[in-house]
Amino acid sequence: MRSRVAAVRPVLRNQARAVDASAAFPVAGLTALRESGLLGLLVPARYGGLGGDLTDLVRVAADLAADCLSTAMIWAMHGQQVAALVAYATPELRAELLPRVAAGEVYLASVTSERGKGGHLLTAEAALHRDGDLLRVERDAPIVTGGRHADGFLITMRDGPQAPRSAVSLVYADRTALDVRASGSWNPMGMRGTHSGALRLTGTVPLANLVGAPGGFRTVAVSTFAPVGHLAWSACWLGAARAAYGTVLHLLRSNAGRRQFDIRSDLLRVRLARVRLDLDTTAALLARCLRDVRDAGDLTAPAVQLRLNGLKVHAAERSFAVVDTLVELTGLRHGYLRDAPLALERVFRDLRSASLNYGNDRLLLANGALTLLDRGVDLGEERW
Template identity: 60%
Template sequence: MTAGPRAAQPVPLDLTDRLTEVAETAERHLAHTDRAAEFPAEALGALRRTGLLGLLVPAEHGGLGGTVRDMVTAAQTLGRTDMSLGMIFAMHCQQTEALVRYADERLRTELLPRIAAGEIYLASVTTEAGKGGHLLSAQAQLGALEGGLAIDRFAPIVTGGAHADGFLLTMRSPGAEATAHEVSLVYAHRDQLDIEASGDWQPMGMRASHSIALKLTGRIPAHHVVGEPGGFHRIAAEVFGPLAHLGWSAVWLGTAAGALSRVLRLLRGPAGRGRFDTGSELLLTRLARSRQRLDAVHALLQQTLRTVESGADLSAPARQLQLNALKITASEECLAAVDDLVTALGLRHGYLKDSPTRLELALRDLRSAPLNYSNDRLHLADGRLALRDQGVSFA
């Protein structure tokens, strides 16, 4: 079953209150989850309680009936407090939308009410050793069983996988003739799998995302294939790619905007007035440059969101270029904006961990953004797309 993009609707009236509860919970545990590289379990609990895990679940299945615009708003808000949490939430929403749009009626009926009730947090399993996060190929193959399918899958990075209730996995379709590009998306519930974690998660930033390696083996019913068998390329083009770039960029913008907001409050507060010369041309110029970068990202995010909302064919070169430009630009400019602020404030409030600005944390977290589906890979794809758009049209 396939549903088209949903028309924009008003933001749920209580979305702000729900987000405030989750952000306040995350704030209380932020220092610990970053220091210990520990998944934000308390904040996930708040996402469950508030119904935000069901933001994109239609109201007829008990969800909030939100839109992609609502997801962008929520991801940006959560990113202001905790970039790891924002990314966890955005990726869950990406998985939810794939089920809403492409799962058959039986699977939708089984899963969507449980997601809406906060019972199912979804993790994405797309990485494989040797191919990284490349979406449109798969090495591990589904096994054909009587009445079901066998999963034997290793993924070197699964964000929040140790805490997930369900998984969406990319797998090569079953059959001896299936190629690496005949990729199917399948759903597996935690109790249908044997899950073996390996390695340790000790990154520079994004420490609370707890993106460990998992070995997943088990058996699923045949109706747990999401979309057409071997047809994941369509889901990637219409849901996975667009929602990843929109959601990630919103989180990165929120993280950088939260950092700038904390800097401005410090500068305008009593402690800042005694320490910083707010008339300094150098300081003012650096603040202006940081704000300019964020305004540019915000403008591109909103324009790309309108393109996705329009229901236009997202496979067209100009629209693919716009989506990729959003991801590349947001990942580079949000990082640069925070780096500008580190330079502007200096050692005490720019570089040290105990500053209320949290610039050190924002810089470490945002350093992952250009690596999260590598910008180098996207530039290569954009070069090929540019060759197909000789008229240099715009989305």
């Protein structure tokens, strides 16, 4: 695994500045990921994949994010889709699709956003239409990460015209089965390489392309989509912040840095200590949540849900705070200028999006309700 990641990282590092400047999709990075086999990290070996687990996903996501956070998030969200297919796709869909994913032929995009409901994961507006063994897909999505370059899509839709908004189905559609129309532009503050523009998708797919039970996306979301997403996103944000911290330490320890910065300064040392504390606490919470998802029998347990939601919120807030502090510490020349070698300004803009990527306020609202169901703070003493 390490050799595969090592082969990809220089490509990501070399393209990161240009991808950000032009808000262009990281084509070279995705090509390297295809050729490395890492698109098939979570695909079981019997389908030709690497047979990796969530620990592998978290480690690779953090490593990739050290060089290009946009590419890392694209890859991490692809991994989220693969995890859902492995767990819930029909045998026919697994046999047809997973070998193609493992071979690097299929990059998967997630279609969950929708006009009228925003990013709310467990409701849908547009309805599936059934015609015998076929499903008709007509779907508008305001934001689809990497969608213009995806080879396939996992799409949330209302289970039928008469179904309630909460009866959400997940369906896979190959790009070749769809008419894919892009609209609008993509010119955000950060995460510019994700190219998360609007798409309209129309087409027909087999009934066997339902992933999970009809109207049963909630089960897929609670057991796979949400936990894998929170783990992978948090690893990306932590990886980007950790790399920024490393570049600043390298500068401070260099001869040039010692001439520019007073490393005996109390303020500098306090700021570095705070940054290290944020990184360590985020890493510890990530490790605990990884154990929860790997070992817990019931991911719906309030204590587990509280930690998973809290991980996403904490990682989003504290990773951004780390880079904000590093910009303050290194000043205008090294931290604020767009062409500074440390690239803190780019990572700062990228991480500003973290709290908005499935909004922190929405998760805190859910956790506020969950705290009333959980009798205490579970420290996991049984694992000590």
